[in-house]
Amino acid sequence: MRAVLLLIIPLVFVGATLPSTSPSTEPSRSVWDGVYSDAQVARGKKAYNSLCARCHGEALLGNDDAPQLVDADFLDKWNGKSVGSLVVYTQKKMPTDGPGKLSRKQCTDVTAYVLNANGFPSGQSDLAPDLDVLNGILIQEKK
Numbered sequence: 001m002r003a004v005l006l007l008i009i010p011l012v013f014v015g016a017t018l019p020s021t022s023p024s025t026e027p028s029r030s031v032w033d034g035v036y037s038d039a040q041v042a043r044g045k046k047a048y049n050s051l052c053a054r055c056h057g058e059a060l061l062g063n064d065d066a067p068q069l070v071d072a073d074f075l076d077k078w079n080g081k082s083v084g085s086l087v088v089y090t091q092k093k094m095p096t097d098g099p100g101k102l103s104r105k106q107c108t109d110v111t112a113y114v115l116n117a118n119g120f121p122s123g124q125s126d127l128a129p130d131l132d133v134l135n136g137i138l139i140q141e142k143k
Contacts, residue, residue, distance in 0.1 A: 027082055027138035034123025035083070035137050036112035041122060044113030047106050051095060060117050066096075070117050079141045083127070084134030087111050104129040115139075 029035060049058070055066035062068035067077070078086055090107040093099050102110075108129040116122060128134070 028136050030138045030140050030143070031083065031115055031120040032140065032143045033137075034121045036115060036122055036127040037125055038122045040109055040112040040126045041116045044109035044111070044116075048110050048113050051102065051106070052110060055095065060114065069114050074114070074118055075139075075141045078139045081139055082135045083111060083115075083137040083139060084131050086114075086139065087129070087134050088131070104131075108134070 048056075048060075056062050056069050057066075060069040062073070067073060087104065087107045090110065091100065091102055091104055094102060094107075108127050112127045115127075127137075
């Protein structure tokens with residue numbers, strides 16, 4: 001019994017709260033923080049034109065079967081969600097005639113292009129394809 005107490009007591013004195021092992025779900029950045037680079041937008045535009053424009057249109061305005069990826073239509077769907085959720089959705093659901101065949105890097109580059117087309121500012125670094133990073137960035141209509 002004494003040995004058990006010696007193991008428990010140090011935990012109480014070291015600190016009442018132990019570090020969490022679950023990842024944070026609260027985004028700590030926003031799309032207004034310059035989360036992608038201009039070079040990534042160029043790559044994303046090239047990928048978009050070859051992989052997405054046939055359905056969503058060259059101007060990202062969509063058509064009867066594909067949603068618009070700019071302005072109010074885009075923000076109505078994605079405002080308040082993480083960039084990670086957009087990248088994962090794109091990777092799992094697009095293109096509709098062959099979902100799942102795009103890499104996360106391709107989807108991240110295309111997402112940078114879409115964010116740019118929606119007027120969110122660029123920054124110095126690429127948007128990383130790491131889901132922990134992407135989930136930490138909030139899509140928000142206004143600063």
